Amino acid sequence: xxxxxxxxxxxxxxxxxxxxxxxxxxxxxxxxxxxxxxxxxxxxxxxxxxxxxxxxxxxxxxxxxxxxxxxxxxxxxxxxxxxxxxxxxxxxxxxxxxxxxxxxxxxxxxxxxxxxxxxxxxxxxxxxxxxxxxxxxxxxxxxxxxxxxxxxxxxxxxxxxxxxxxxxxxxxxxxxxxxxxxxxxxxxxxxxxxxxxxxxxxxxxxxxxxxxxxxxxxxxxxxxxxxxxxxxxxxxxxxxxxxxxxxxxxxxxxxxxxxxxxxxxxxxxxxxxxxxxxxxxxxxxxxxxxxxxxxxxxxxxx
Amino acid sequence: xxxxxxxxxxxxxxxxxxxxxxxxxxxxxxxxxxxxxxxxxxxxxxxxxxxxxxxxxxxxxxxxxxxxxxxxxxxxxxxxxxxxxxxxxxxxxxxxxxxxxxxxxxxxxxxxxxxxxxxxxxxxxxxxxxxxxxxxxxxxxxxxxxxxxxxxxxxxxxxxxxxxxxxxxxxxxxxxxxxxxxxxxxxxxxxxxxxxxxxxxxxxxxxxxxxxxxxxxxxxxxxxxxxxxxxxxxxxxxxxxxxxxxxxxxx
Numbered sequence: 001x002x003x004x005x006x007x008x009x010x011x012x013x014x015x016x017x018x019x020x021x022x023x024x025x026x027x028x029x030x031x032x033x034x035x036x037x038x039x040x041x042x043x044x045x046x047x048x049x050x051x052x053x054x055x056x057x058x059x060x061x062x063x064x065x066x067x068x069x070x071x072x073x074x075x076x077x078x079x080x081x082x083x084x085x086x087x088x089x090x091x092x093x094x095x096x097x098x099x100x101x102x103x104x105x106x107x108x109x110x111x112x113x114x115x116x117x118x119x120x121x122x123x124x125x126x127x128x129x130x131x132x133x134x135x136x137x138x139x140x141x142x143x144x145x146x147x148x149x150x151x152x153x154x155x156x157x158x159x160x161x162x163x164x165x166x167x168x169x170x171x172x173x174x175x176x177x178x179x180x181x182x183x184x185x186x187x188x189x190x191x192x193x194x195x196x197x198x199x200x201x202x203x204x205x206x207x208x209x210x211x212x213x214x215x216x217x218x219x220x221x222x223x224x225x226x227x228x229x230x231x232x233x234x235x236x237x238x239x240x241x242x243x244x245x246x247x248x249x250x251x252x253x254x255x256x257x258x259x260x261x262x263x264x265x266x267x268x269x270x271x272x273x274x275x276x277x278x279x280x281x282x283x284x285x286x287x288x289x290x291x292x293x294x295x296x297x298x299x300x301x302x
Numbered sequence: 303x304x305x306x307x308x309x310x311x312x313x314x315x316x317x318x319x320x321x322x323x324x325x326x327x328x329x330x331x332x333x334x335x336x337x338x339x340x341x342x343x344x345x346x347x348x349x350x351x352x353x354x355x356x357x358x359x360x361x362x363x364x365x366x367x368x369x370x371x372x373x374x375x376x377x378x379x380x381x382x383x384x385x386x387x388x389x390x391x392x393x394x395x396x397x398x399x400x401x402x403x404x405x406x407x408x409x410x411x412x413x414x415x416x417x418x419x420x421x422x423x424x425x426x427x428x429x430x431x432x433x434x435x436x437x438x439x440x441x442x443x444x445x446x447x448x449x450x451x452x453x454x455x456x457x458x459x460x461x462x463x464x465x466x467x468x469x470x471x472x473x474x475x476x477x478x479x480x481x482x483x484x485x486x487x488x489x490x491x492x493x494x495x496x497x498x499x500x501x502x503x504x505x506x507x508x509x510x511x512x513x514x515x516x517x518x519x520x521x522x523x524x525x526x527x528x529x530x531x532x533x534x535x536x537x538x539x540x541x542x543x544x545x546x547x548x549x550x551x552x553x
Contacts, residue, residue: 013553047553049553050390050393050394051393052394053389053396053552053553054548054552054553071396072304072396072398073396075352075394075395075396076396080394082387082390084387086386086387086388086391087386087388088383088386089386090314090315090316090320090386091312095315099308099311099312100391100395101306101308102305102307102309102312103304103305103308103391103392103395103396104304104305104395104396105304105305107398109490110308146390149395171544186496227357262354269457296439
């Protein structure tokens with residue numbers, strides 16, 4: 001049974017087609033990335049998962065529970081950290097978490113709340129009013145709110161937007177440990193480096209459609225390559241390299257290589273040709289390149 | 303029934319934390335009305351035989367405050383949650399439409415009743431009023447605050463901006479409560495305005511409530527109770543339907 005399953009989900013807001021037949025499934029225990037430019041439909045899909053938005057057609061389920069027919073079980077199974085920072089200014093951090101627990105029918109949840117506070121470095125702020133917290137701390141409280149009921153599926157909608165480096169590290173450490181403990185994680189982010197490091201599988205969305213879906217490694221292998229970045233002080237590329245190389249905007253060349261050993265070979269060829277190397281670096285495949293290529297490919301289709 | 307008790311608790315705690323504004327302020331307003339109107343009109347008006355005008359005013363003013371505050375509670379809570387976005391913390395948990403409806407409704411009634419008790423507590427040493435039929439008073443207090451609590455839910459869900467809510471409050475709730483016979487007996491009105499008053503559900507709430515104190519009213523209390531209860535039931539059914547459909551809450 002997949003942790004999250006979407007089948008042919010359509011949603012329109014007036015004339016805007018937010019979701020155009022989205023189908024995907026996230027397996028239990030996965031760390032899944034949902035990427036795409038603004039307006040691709042990621043947040044709409046997440047909202048539909050949490051019942052904030054109802055799909056026009058298609059089905060969505062969490063841990064096998066349909067999000068409309070079996071909404072109570074579905075919502076119990078998922079914890080969503082929304083993108084915008086929101087809070088209730090009437091309450092303290094601890095009250096906020098106690099109330100959120102109560103909404104899930106959990107009356108005695110103090111132990112888990114204490115643990116959440118500690119893991120998210122909020123213990124010292126437990127009795128502070130929500131208004132008094134910095135943006136990063138409010139974000140952490142939102143993460144804790146999404147986790148009060150220990151959901152098997154955790155959805156984070158751009159949790160690190162505008163968040164400082166230290167918090168980002170703490171947050172990922174915590175989320176990784178939850179993933180290791182068996183929680184399924186679905187993440188949207190604009191930081192593709194983060195997605196590359198964290199996610200085992202990725203879906204890319206554009207204009208309400210899933211345009212790429214696969215393992216991170218597979219996508220990297222298919223759409224990105226290892227390149228040798230060379231800048232020459234003098235001389236020119238030997239013809240054998242020049243045939244493969246691409247000029248880059250900074251005035252150097254990008255020479256694709258299958259693995260690091262090929263770098264030496266390329267260097268030897270350069271030396272034989274009498275070219276003097278100013279700088280040299282081996283660039284690993286990057287998700288950013290995959291992303292850009294896929295988005296460009298989709299534009300051509302349209 | 304998972305989240306209902308907590309949502310109710312949260313809604314009560316929300317107004318109680320700012321009770322200076324939500325309870326003390328309306329009590330003070332009611333006392334000001336009482337003092338001013340009693341001073342200006344006591345010598346000229348006799349509403350019910352054997353009941354002084356000042357006595358007559360107290361239950362009406364209490365009920366008006368109760369109605370207005372019941373409305374204010376659910377409407378302001380909902381619109382604030384919607385505008386700040388924290389409504390999602392209520393929409394994401396596994397709470398059904400009836401749970402959400404009941405929690406907002408009952409919290410509004412609690413606020414109305416607390417304000418009403420406050421008005422009586424504050425006026426007791428100024429103008430003691432008899433309480434001849436407590437059960438009638440309680441019944442109308444419950445139904446009256448219930449009607450306004452539901453209207454507050456509707457307004458809070460419908461309004462997208464504060465000025466829309468203010469419009470609902472100033473052009474519907476205020477006139478209807480003000481013209482519901484708080485300051486006069488309906489029988490003093492010309493026949494046309496008497497029949498208009500009889501279309502106003504708030505009139506029945508106030509008139510029936512007053513019966514609980516003096517044993518006298520413009521309309522038979524059973525009629526008033528029936529009218530008010532039917533209004534409450536119809537509004538509740540409609541509002542529950544709106545929430546179930548996700549009107550302006552779930553898109």
